[in-house]
Amino acid sequence: MFEGWGVVITGAGSGMGAEAARRFAREGARVVVSDIDGAAANAVALEIAAPGPRDEPVRAIGVACDVASAQDCARLVASAESFFGAPVDVFLANAGVSFAGDFLTADPEALKRIVDVNVTGSVFSAQAALRSLVKSRRASLIFTSSISGVTARAKRSVYNASKHALAGLVKSLALEFGPAGVRVNAIAPGSTDTPFLRTHLAKVEDDVDAAVARIVSAMPTGRLVSPEDFADAAVFLASPAAKSITGHTLLLDGGAASGRM
């Protein structure tokens, strides 16, 4: 479905971003796999790129980028345009870091880093991306928000705040860039089976396995969201099937935000 398209994904060295990169590539896109961990990004890109027929263009490259740096984001988009030989068609601003813990005793520098990556990093990614996306005829900007951007939980203060900020960014950019032909949406996953989930829970739970079991039992679908579910949602939002969808945050939470079971 995405033959000839150019897709850029941040935070794609692991978890949902990596799975979305594999999926877009399988659907025919050329993909820039980006992560603050350049080795992880390269590993995912290599896995996607090999083994290809000799006359086929390289399917994926890895690019190191800390989204909290405006220079890194600008360099990422410049590398993508030169790899694609064309503007970026889909930019998935997926990189994010977690905060869980007591608000009063939290290290101010750690709190600042959550805002720097999840909010400022999304803003810098979007600004760099949109300068290229406005030149594409099928442009889509997608953020990875969270169920924590729609509802809140205690001991997740700054993470909740950072993801709520994305809802405003999505709506505002959808209005500003709709006339230029760019759709802007977010995916808000619930608890998803990636390394992030366990790291996040380990900050506030003594028994992570028991916490995961409690989460699963509170989900109407009876299972964690999978990285493949996330890739399905990203592919849908980027596709022509979603041509009337913009300014929207899509909950991908197995029904968890609907209420208590």
Ligand SMILES: NC(=O)c1ccc[n+]([C@@H]2O[C@H](COP(=O)([O-])OP(=O)(O)OC[C@H]3O[C@@H](n4cnc5c(N)ncnc54)[C@H](O)[C@@H]3O)[C@@H](O)[C@H]2O)c1
């Ligand atoms: N896993 C969940 O339960 C869950 C739920 C809701 C939302 N999310 C969100 O999904 C996104 C992806 O998370 P995941 O679950 O795939 O986690 P993950 O830890 O598997 O992957 C996140 C990737 O982001 C990278 N990263 C971190 N800081 C970065 C930075 N400054 N610049 C660039 N890359 C950076 C990491 O190196 C890592 O490879 C995040 O935005 C997260 O907030 C996760």
